[in-house]
Amino acid sequence: MNTSCELESYVWPRGDCSLPEHGKFASQQDVPTIDLAGGSKAKVDEIGRACRQSGFFQVVNHGVDHELVNQVHASARQFFEFPSDTKLRAARSAGNSFGFAGKFAGRFKSKCPWKETFSLQYTPNSNIKDYMIKVYTAEQHEQHCALYETYCKAMEKLGRELIELIAQSLELAPDALHSYFDDGFSIFRMNMYPPSEHFSRLLGTGPHTDPCALTILHQDEVGGLQVYNRDETWVTVEPRADAFVISIGDTFQALCNHRYKSAKHRAVIHATRARHSLVFFINPGLDTVIRPIPELVVKSKEDEEQDRERPCVEFNWGQLLEFTQKHYRTDVHTLDAFESYLRKTSQAA
Numbered sequence: 001m002n003t004s005c006e007l008e009s010y011v012w013p014r015g016d017c018s019l020p021e022h023g024k025f026a027s028q029q030d031v032p033t034i035d036l037a038g039g040s041k042a043k044v045d046e047i048g049r050a051c052r053q054s055g056f057f058q059v060v061n062h063g064v065d066h067e068l069v070n071q072v073h074a075s076a077r078q079f080f081e082f083p084s085d086t087k088l089r090a091a092r093s094a095g096n097s098f099g100f101a102g103k104f105a106g107r108f109k110s111k112c113p114w115k116e117t118f119s120l121q122y123t124p125n126s127n128i129k130d131y132m133i134k135v136y137t138a139e140q141h142e143q144h145c146a147l148y149e150t151y152c153k154a155m156e157k158l159g160r161e162l163i164e165l166i167a168q169s170l171e172l173a174p175d176a177l178h179s180y181f182d183d184g185f186s187i188f189r190m191n192m193y194p195p196s197e198h199f200s201r202l203l204g205t206g207p208h209t210d211p212c213a214l215t216i217l218h219q220d221e222v223g224g225l226q227v228y229n230r231d232e233t234w235v236t237v238e239p240r241a242d243a244f245v246i247s248i249g250d251t252f253q254a255l256c257n258h259r260y261k262s263a264k265h266r267a268v269i270h271a272t273r274a275r276h277s278l279v280f281f282i283n284p285g286l287d288t289v290i291r292p293i294p295e296l297v298v299k300s301k302e303d304e305e306q307d308r309e310r311p312c313v314e315f316n317w318g319q320l321l322e323f324t325q326k327h328y329r330t331d332v333h334t335l336d337a338f339e340s341y342l343r344k345t346s347q348a349a
């Protein structure tokens, strides 16, 4: 990333990047830590409460091997340390969500994210190998691909377990949501936030909600992930090596008829230390129709009498992904903007 001459396109208005107070972290109420080894009823209740309150929580005793997480972090660090021209062999092309992005200035003109990202598709037809071969030697390639495959499988397993618990917290059967994710189009993304002396005017990831269904994130010890809480204050999520941060995304919000809301969050920059995070975005299949689950649609008395359905916009993940890559810059209004766009384009058709 060119840190000197292009700073202007990364700078945010003064006051937009308030920094975390050293050592002060989100309260248990804002971002609870939930023990997945706990009794089933307690877990479901805690997850339901967290999803209704902030849509953000951490999980511990999640069953994912700590050594695996360390190895993926080590591999990601090694990747980001390659010279730019090596990383750029796997460059993300315009309108595409996969590959390496060193800076986003090409896509955005201002308030650019101060980070490098390497994103891979994780599905049965995963593109992990196609991207990795552009960067690594044949032998390294096999090793790193195997590691990412193992990590993504572990994320899918954890995601499935969480989705079962979330379904139960909505009083649905544990497997009620599985069919949406059976051929899911999940995205694995590694983030590296370079340090900067200008940290107080930069954001690694600007305020947004995730467009996906569910996000599973692991952050290193540097920390910098912040959530906007109910007091309208940015609070810092405690970096915990033993925990994954879970958040509800826009697609899940639409699916559960807005019972759970996607949470507004962002990532700040450290003055002297590079920060890394591993993010697994769980999505439905590209063509799977998303509309509120009938059991979660409560009609008003008047609607009931007139047998009227509440209007809702149907979409699929393929459309929302395309919207965020080609027509809209993901922010805190993505879902509303997407619904307006769908209404407009369906009227025009």
Ligand SMILES: C=C1C[C@]23C[C@H]1CC[C@H]2[C@]1(C)CCC[C@@](C)(C(=O)O)[C@H]1[C@@H]3C(=O)O
Pocket: 097, 113, 187, 204, 205, 206, 208, 209, 210, 211, 212, 281, 321, 324, 325, 330
């Ligand atoms: C569908 C996606 C768009 C983004 C990557 C995935 C999930 C989250 C989105 C993003 C991270 C939200 C913040 C802004 C963004 C541009 C970024 O900082 O990377 C978003 C991603 C993107 O549009 O590439």
Ligand SMILES: O=C(O)CCC(=O)C(=O)O
Pocket: 189, 191, 205, 210, 217, 219, 224, 225, 265, 266, 267, 276, 277, 279
């Ligand atoms: O790196 C982080 O902690 C946050 C990243 C994020 O919000 C995202 O990639 O959607």
Ligand SMILES: [Fe+2]
Pocket: 208, 209, 210, 265
């Ligand atoms: Fe996010």
